[in-house]
Each structure stands twice: as structure tokens, then as C-alpha cells.
Amino acid sequence: MNDKPEGWYYFGDGKLRYRDDYGWTDYYMDTSDPRAADWPPPAPKTLLHELREEMRDTTVRTRRGHRLATLFYRGRHVR
Known part of the structure; x- marks a missing residue:
């Protein structure tokens, strides 16, 4: 214990x-x-959950229907 x-x-x-x-x-x-x-x-599980939610919110569909995760880090576009 x-x-x-x-x-x-x-x-x-x-x-x-x-x-x-x-x-x-x-x-x-x-x-x-x-x-x-x-x-x-927050606990690590909470941080991971928040990151997944952020990824889900920033995921966009391309013309071909593939999912492309797009993040913005300090004004820079990162894939």
C-alpha cells in the first residue's frame, strides 16, 4: 500500500x-x-483524454475522405 x-x-x-x-x-x-x-x-489520464478531444476537434476531412489531423503549435502549422 x-x-x-x-x-x-x-x-x-x-x-x-x-x-x-x-x-x-x-x-x-x-x-x-x-x-x-x-x-x-490534471492526472495523466485526463491529459490524454483532453488531447484526444483536441485531436478530434482539429481533424478535418480531405477531398478523398481521408482523415488528416492538423495541429497548431505556437502559430505554426504541424501535421
Whole structure:
């Protein structure tokens, strides 16, 4: 059983690391990440769900009917 509750913890060197019910995970986040500004940041599952929703919202159909995911990162068009 864990002695610490589930959540983000400062791991050193400007990084946060997520701990779940089973121990330390492979999920890291920079403390400079805008999502870390609102404490506590969302759990990794929530972040992944939000990313999937964002991808679904930015997916467009091309003329041939293929799906093309389009992201905009700091004003740049990225595929």
C-alpha cells in the first residue's frame, strides 16, 4: 500500500512526476508547463483524454475522405 496519495510530486531538476496507487509512473511534466501552473495539474489520464478531444476537434476531412489531423503549435502549422 502506498504511503503517499496519488498525484504529481516535485521530482527535482524542474520536473514533476506522477505517482499512482501502484507507485511511481513514467509520466513527467516540466514545472514550466502551463498545465502545471494550475495546481494540481490534471492526472495523466485526463491529459490524454483532453488531447484526444483536441485531436478530434482539429481533424478535418480531405477531398478523398481521408482523415488528416492538423495541429497548431505556437502559430505554426504541424501535421
